[in-house]
Amino acid sequence: MNKAKRQAVIAGNWKMNKTPSETKALIEEMKPLLANADCGVVLCVPFIDVAAAVEAAQGSNIKIGAENVHFKESGAYTGEISAAMLKEAGVEYVVVGHSERRTYFGETDQTVNLRTLAALNAGLKTIICVGETLEQRELGYTENLLKFQTKMALTNVTEEQLKNVIIAYEPVWAIGTGVTATADQADEGNGYVRAAIAEAYGADVAETVTVQYGGSMNAGNCDELLSKVNVDGGLIGGASLKAVDFSKIVEAASK
Ligand code: PGA
Numbered sequence: 229m230n231k232a233k234r235q236a237v238i239a240g241n242w243k244m245n246k247t248p249s250e251t252k253a254l255i256e257e258m259k260p261l262l263a264n265a266d267c268g269v270v271l272c273v274p275f276i277d278v279a280a281a282v283e284a285a286q287g288s289n290i291k292i293g294a295e296n297v298h299f300k301e302s303g304a305y306t307g308e309i310s311a312a313m314l315k316e317a318g319v320e321y322v323v324v325g326h327s328e329r330r331t332y333f334g335e336t337d338q339t340v341n342l343r344t345l346a347a348l349n350a351g352l353k354t355i356i357c358v359g360e361t362l363e364q365r366e367l368g369y370t371e372n373l374l375k376f377q378t379k380m381a382l383t384n385v386t387e388e389q390l391k392n393v394i395i396a397y398e399p400v401w402a403i404g405t406g407v408t409a410t411a412d413q414a415d416e417g418n419g420y421v422r423a424a425i426a427e428a429y430g431a432d433v434a435e436t437v438t439v440q441y442g443g444s445m446n447a448g449n450c451d452e453l454l455s456k457v458n459v460d461g462g463l464i465g466g467a468s469l470k471a472v473d474f475s476k477i478v479e480a481a482s483k
Contacts, residue, residue: 234438236454236481237268237394237461239293239355240468241323241442246273248280254471255284261475265289266482267461268438270321271468272355275309282318293321293355296329299342311350321353323463325381327400337380344381348389355394355463356381357442358421362401374417375424387429394438395421396463402443404465411452411459414441418458447476454480 246254251273262269272293273281281292298308314322324347325340340356347354358377360370378395385393397417402409409417418439426434441453442463453459461481467473 231457231460233435234460235268237270237438237440238265238464238474238478238481239268239270239272239321239323239394239396239440239461240464240474241272241295241326242274242277242468243295243328243465244274245469246277248277251277251280252284254469255281255290257471258474259285259288259290261471262290262478263288264482265478267478269478270355272321272323278314278317278319291320292318293323293353294319295323295326297322297324297343297347297352299339299346301346311346311352315350315352319352321355322347323355323357323396325377326357327359327398327403331400337377340377340381341383344393345384348385348392351392353392353394355396355440357396357398357463359398359400359403359417359443365399365401370417371420374420375427378421378424379428382425382428387433390425390429390433390437394440394461395425396440396442397421398442398463404444406444408444408446408449408453409441411456414453415456415458417441418456418460422458445477447473450477450480454483 270291270293294314297311324343329335360373422434438460440461440463441459445462446467
């Protein structure tokens with residue numbers, strides 16, 4: 229295992245929070261705090277906030293992401309947003325398959341795969357989320373499930389395209405609950421994801437893929453989580469809405 233082969237990336241996932249004017253204000257507050265980051269810094273924001281976020285982040289080291297993307301290029305899909313639309317708006321990253329989309333909006337491993345392909349084909353960097361529920365963990369399915377979700381999401385993704393893929397291991401029971409996976413559980417889950425990538429693309433390739441942990445990561449627990457060999461960064465919900473907390477996580481990943 230060699231962390232030096234991969235870039236640490238800290239990505240905020242704002243979920244359904246912040247209006248465009250609030251977006252501008254929060255990014256202005258964050259910019260000086262994040263300026264010395266020695267890791268990738270991404271803020272994934274609601275579609276309506278993208279324009280304000282791209283403008284506010286201009287000239288800084290903050291990259292802007294979206295929280296979802298549709299899998300078709302265009303057409304009769306009322307309310308949806310295509311990869312080309314995001315790209316033209318200045319979006320560089322997109323989150324695909326977040327557990328909230330899987331739980332509340334009928335997202336399946338198949339649609340996660342289609343969205344991933346659409347995003348990659350448009351040249352967007354894609355943060356694919358995988359993770360088990362508490363029930364699945366207690367039944368002992370975590371390893372199989374994480375490997376299955378990872379491989380399904382990456383179906384037909386080429387080795388070249390994989391360079392634009394980040395996988396975020398997010399145990400569903402740890403998201404927004406304040407219950408963080410222990411550093412060892414995070415490392416183990418991320419390890420299963422990396423093993424699945426190794427099975428599909430070979431061990432050398434798997435060593436280069438950034439695998440984040442997500443689920444109640446905050447300024448207090450980030451050091452320990454990020455010290456683990458398989459944890460190459462984080463996908464941060466609640467703590468990404470607070471400039472100081474988020475900057476502390478970025479600082480920890482920059483060490
Ligand atoms: P949380 O969310 O940090 O608020 O738990 C993480 C996520 O859902 O990506």
